[in-house]
Amino acid sequence: MRPSIDQEIEQLEQELSEPLRQAVLPPPSPAETASLIAALQPEFDAMRASHMSSLEFNTQVEEPSLWRLLRSQFLMNWKTIVLTGSAVFLMLILLVDPERPFNNFLIPSLSANSLFPVITPLLLIACMLSSYRSWNPGMRAVESITPYPPALVLYSRMLMVMGFILSWALVSSTIVGIRIAVAGEYQLPFIPFLLQWLGISLLIGGIAMYVLFRKGMKLAILCSSTVYVCWFIVSEYMHATIYPVSYRSALDGIMLLIGLVLLVRSYYRSKIIRSGAGGAEGSYDCD
Amino acid sequence: MIAIDNLEQQVGEFSLRIHELRISRGITLLVGANGAGKSTLLELLATVRLPRRGSIQYDGRSVQNDLPLLRSQIGYVPSDIELYEDMTVYKLLKYLGELKGMYHFERIESLLTDFRLTPYRDVRIKRLSGGEQRRVAIAQSLLASPQFLFLDEPLNGMDSAERKLIIAYLNKYAEGRTIVTAIHELDEWEAAGDRVLWMDQGQAGFYGNMHQWKADLPYKVWVGQITREQFQLYFDTDRNMIEFREAEGGKMDLRIVSKEPPFHGWKAVPPTMEDAYFIRKFTRSK
Numbered sequence: 001m002r003p004s005i006d007q008e009i010e011q012l013e014q015e016l017s018e019p020l021r022q023a024v025l026p027p028p029s030p031a032e033t034a035s036l037i038a039a040l041q042p043e044f045d046a047m048r049a050s051h052m053s054s055l056e057f058n059t060q061v062e063e064p065s066l067w068r069l070l071r072s073q074f075l076m077n078w079k080t081i082v083l084t085g086s087a088v089f090l091m092l093i094l095l096v097d098p099e100r101p102f103n104n105f106l107i108p109s110l111s112a113n114s115l116f117p118v119i120t121p122l123l124l125i126a127c128m129l130s131s132y133r134s135w136n137p138g139m140r141a142v143e144s145i146t147p148y149p150p151a152l153v154l155y156s157r158m159l160m161v162m163g164f165i166l167s168w169a170l171v172s173s174t175i176v177g178i179r180i181a182v183a184g185e186y187q188l189p190f191i192p193f194l195l196q197w198l199g200i201s202l203l204i205g206g207i208a209m210y211v212l213f214r215k216g217m218k219l220a221i222l223c224s225s226t227v228y229v230c231w232f233i234v235s236e237y238m239h240a241t242i243y244p245v246s247y248r249s250a251l252d253g254i255m256l257l258i259g260l261v262l263l264v265r266s267y268y269r270s271k272i273i274r275s276g277a278g279g280a281e282g283s284y285d286c287d
Numbered sequence: 288m289i290a291i292d293n294l295e296q297q298v299g300e301f302s303l304r305i306h307e308l309r310i311s312r313g314i315t316l317l318v319g320a321n322g323a324g325k326s327t328l329l330e331l332l333a334t335v336r337l338p339r340r341g342s343i344q345y346d347g348r349s350v351q352n353d354l355p356l357l358r359s360q361i362g363y364v365p366s367d368i369e370l371y372e373d374m375t376v377y378k379l380l381k382y383l384g385e386l387k388g389m390y391h392f393e394r395i396e397s398l399l400t401d402f403r404l405t406p407y408r409d410v411r412i413k414r415l416s417g418g419e420q421r422r423v424a425i426a427q428s429l430l431a432s433p434q435f436l437f438l439d440e441p442l443n444g445m446d447s448a449e450r451k452l453i454i455a456y457l458n459k460y461a462e463g464r465t466i467v468t469a470i471h472e473l474d475e476w477e478a479a480g481d482r483v484l485w486m487d488q489g490q491a492g493f494y495g496n497m498h499q500w501k502a503d504l505p506y507k508v509w510v511g512q513i514t515r516e517q518f519q520l521y522f523d524t525d526r527n528m529i530e531f532r533e534a535e536g537g538k539m540d541l542r543i544v545s546k547e548p549p550f551h552g553w554k555a556v557p558p559t560m561e562d563a564y565f566i567r568k569f570t571r572s573k
Binding site for chain 2: 054055056057058060061062063064068069071072075076134136137138139141142143144145146147148149153
């Protein structure tokens, strides 16, 4: 029985070997595989495209707005800046003797029109430096993950600081002006007085912002400090030389305009910078 | 899915290199020794750092082309975060929500409820315990209900009840989303985790599901008892001990990694998640 089955199987194998050999297809050549992939490529592309569009902008997140950012930065930082600003400007108001505004009783060379232009830009640089980013790397990282252009967040914070300092300076200048007018001994040329500190402050702030979004914070502070020192030297020279008030005011006006232009340019720059504001690297990377 | 290709990042002396990695939806447990690159990888995934070389794609969106979109869909908790301690819980969440473009403040209320922070709503951060502060830190990452969540040791400083609360919340939240969390206690995440990513000296040493993590290990786990003298001798010569504790009769209960039974009569047991981590680390050191 067994030999007979073995013979049958052997015979069957022999009979089927040729038809099976013909039925088995040779493996595809590399060229055939490549042409198959090429033929299927449109399908792959369509699948990829549908896959790519699956992630959309978070619908819970609203469009960026400089005004909203300014508001939240203000609510976040107002206590520190109000305390610092009020202390400094209260001191300035008290330092100016309304009966002798151009001859300070503590330091004779410090008068109303030299105190404000010297102190306001300095305070501005100090506040910008201290508040430009969170000191804790973890919070800095969390704050940098925002759908807003990250530099815009930083811009809003710096702008808020500038706005605050300049508003304080404006309020205290007005108080000083009123006190001098009430005392009646001297007349303070108010607009040139305002321009005197506003021009240099905006120039310093504008330069700091302009450099910040191109070369980082360290260089921004260095540049604005250098400009401040240069202005101080020139200012001293102008004090020693007799210049008409209008000439001086024109110079302050030009500085103010340059500062404003730099601020506007920084705003547009801040909207296109991709890299994170003060990420874990601790630097402000620019493209 | 997150697709990482040819990623290279140098951070000081440390370098991270991932040739190819696909992180699927669900919870990926990121494990590895200190300094293995877990935090650097999380910072890259969270877009805190931008890759110097290589690419990371999130459902086909890249950091290079779609950064604001991605950041609208990313939540992140760093390990070293120190929340602004003078702010109240609510104000801090509101501030961070606004930074993310979130002006629907009802989300804050629901997170306060979910994380049992409602009683601390108007309490300053500095008055909270470490675990409560950590809960606030996790809540802030969820403000915009992001699709991608990256957590660096989120359970640090929490007691066991808080840990269970957070794991249960994240387990539910992960449905249809991607969570990558760096952890040290693997076993407590076993039920919630979907996959394990083991970072080893700046490279992805393993990525796979929980079953794969515990399978194909080159060593077995053995449990048994030895005398104190044997233990002393063993402790001095071998470093393959997972766990030991004193037993009755001056003996020691041991849990050991070995190819063969270390002593007669010892029993092989299925490895836990922690065992698998130990074995992989042990194998690497060999």
